[in-house]
Amino acid sequence: MTNQMQWINALSTRPSLEMAVTEVVDSVKQSLSNSPDLGILFISSAYASDYPRLIPLILEKLSLPILIGCSGGGVIGTKNPNQIIELEGKPALSLTVASLPGVNVQAFRLTPETLPDLDSSPDTWHELVGVSSQKQPQFILLSDPFSPGINDLLAGLDFAYSDSVKVGGLASTGVMGVQSALFYHTPDSSDLGLYHQGTVGLALSGEIMVESIVAQGCRPIGQPYQITQGERNIILELTQLQGKPQAQVTRPPLEFLRDLIQTLDDNDRQLAENSLFIGVVSDEFKQNLQPGDFLIRNLVGVDPRVGAIAIGDRVRPGQRVQFHLRDAQTSADDLGLLLKTYTASNDPQKQVQGALMFSCLGRGEALYNQPNFDSALFRRYFPNLPLGGFFCNGEIGPVGGQTFLHGYTSVFALFRHR
Numbered sequence: 001m002t003n004q005m006q007w008i009n010a011l012s013t014r015p016s017l018e019m020a021v022t023e024v025v026d027s028v029k030q031s032l033s034n035s036p037d038l039g040i041l042f043i044s045s046a047y048a049s050d051y052p053r054l055i056p057l058i059l060e061k062l063s064l065p066i067l068i069g070c071s072g073g074g075v076i077g078t079k080n081p082n083q084i085i086e087l088e089g090k091p092a093l094s095l096t097v098a099s100l101p102g103v104n105v106q107a108f109r110l111t112p113e114t115l116p117d118l119d120s121s122p123d124t125w126h127e128l129v130g131v132s133s134q135k136q137p138q139f140i141l142l143s144d145p146f147s148p149g150i151n152d153l154l155a156g157l158d159f160a161y162s163d164s165v166k167v168g169g170l171a172s173t174g175v176m177g178v179q180s181a182l183f184y185h186t187p188d189s190s191d192l193g194l195y196h197q198g199t200v201g202l203a204l205s206g207e208i209m210v211e212s213i214v215a216q217g218c219r220p221i222g223q224p225y226q227i228t229q230g231e232r233n234i235i236l237e238l239t240q241l242q243g244k245p246q247a248q249v250t251r252p253p254l255e256f257l258r259d260l261i262q263t264l265d266d267n268d269r270q271l272a273e274n275s276l277f278i279g280v281v282s283d284e285f286k287q288n289l290q291p292g293d294f295l296i297r298n299l300v301g302v303d304p305r306v307g308a309i310a311i312g313d314r315v316r317p318g319q320r321v322q323f324h325l326r327d328a329q330t331s332a333d334d335l336g337l338l339l340k341t342y343t344a345s346n347d348p349q350k351q352v353q354g355a356l357m358f359s360c361l362g363r364g365e366a367l368y369n370q371p372n373f374d375s376a377l378f379r380r381y382f383p384n385l386p387l388g389g390f391f392c393n394g395e396i397g398p399v400g401g402q403t404f405l406h407g408y409t410s411v412f413a414l415f416r417h418r
Helices: 017-031 043-060 122-129 151-159 254-265 264-273 330-343 373-381
Strands: 005-014 037-044 068-073 074-080 083-088 093-099 103-110 138-143 166-170 180-184 201-206 209-215 224-229 233-239 276-281 293-305 309-311 322-325 352-360 389-390 395-399 403-408 410-416
Touching: 005 017, 005 074, 005 352, 017 093, 037 043, 037 074, 037 330, 043 068, 043 180, 068 138, 068 201, 068 389, 074 093, 074 352, 093 322, 093 352, 093 389, 103 352, 122 151, 138 209, 151 166, 151 264, 151 403, 166 209, 166 352, 166 389, 166 410, 180 201, 201 276, 209 395, 233 254, 254 276, 254 309, 254 322, 264 322, 276 309, 293 322, 330 373, 352 373, 352 395, 373 389, 395 410
Parallel strands: 037 068, 138 166, 352 389
Antiparallel strands: 005 093, 037 093, 068 180, 074 083, 074 389, 103 201, 138 201, 166 395, 209 410, 224 233, 224 322, 233 309, 276 293, 276 322, 293 309, 352 410, 395 403
16 A cells, blocks of 8 residues: 555557457556546447446446546557557547545536526635635536536636646547547446536546646747737737837738738648648737747638638737747647657656647648557656546647637646645
């Protein structure tokens, strides 16, 4: 027996669900020193017809007081101590089990109908989740991709738990016509624990810290601008920020973009045809901007008549923005820099014990043209750390102190002693 926090992950690629469950449970049991406090599972849609049997099969072989999880179009797990595998579109079951002495684990399930409105007090959220902000909980969130209100949920949790880290992802599927799934079991559960709507989550408090690495994989091009006119998600006018104030020019964003495209080299100009994004500065007060200071959003449309552009988020006058490009090399460099910075600044006494990875379906082999890229890069900096995760329909993680729903991003949750 030990009082140390322990995280274990096991991965199976057996085509039979019974065999896959047996393999991951047997592997976990071989490494467990204490009774487990929670389990987190990710399962590919190759087993979709057997989803109702999943939680009963696991609990039959391993006693877990709390178990949450979801389906994924790809699954990430630790096959052996030296190998992390990303399996996309193939049968795979990843089970992470944790023994957490001194940690309070509060599981919760939320539906769109039960979410408080945005005018509700923090106490309403505390009662709903089952833990107060004074306990400084850290959150893991798994949501259905089609339920409304995910952004309201994140805003509400940020409001009620302003000092807490929230990480996670939206469930996904790798097969057309197959519904994504959420899994949820607590000591009070009396059903199969299979759901298709809402959010399942964990609030971890006590002797635990959850830290995040959010790799958006973009690089800025051109210069920053300030929104001078916009409504809803449409930018109507921008002002360039560089140069003397009296020389600053206000123009429709499409005009600035056309001029910027002309300054790019051939490779970037070609990249801009399919991989052009816009970054919104998350910290309104920060002056010296770095690549990680931008919240990356899609360009969803243009209006050539007035030169306006529409983006995948609400905008308001005064926000600063900058155009960005994404490619495999930029994504690799971005994640590598974030991992290097984290490990260089991390106190060796605060050793990370476990990790989860939430990566976009648009990354993986589709982006890098090779398997296991992000996880292998992570392994370079954390050579012996168990890692589980999945490929998401959207990733949840903080940028600039706020929690956002991302796309094309890899979010890592790192667990260590407080």
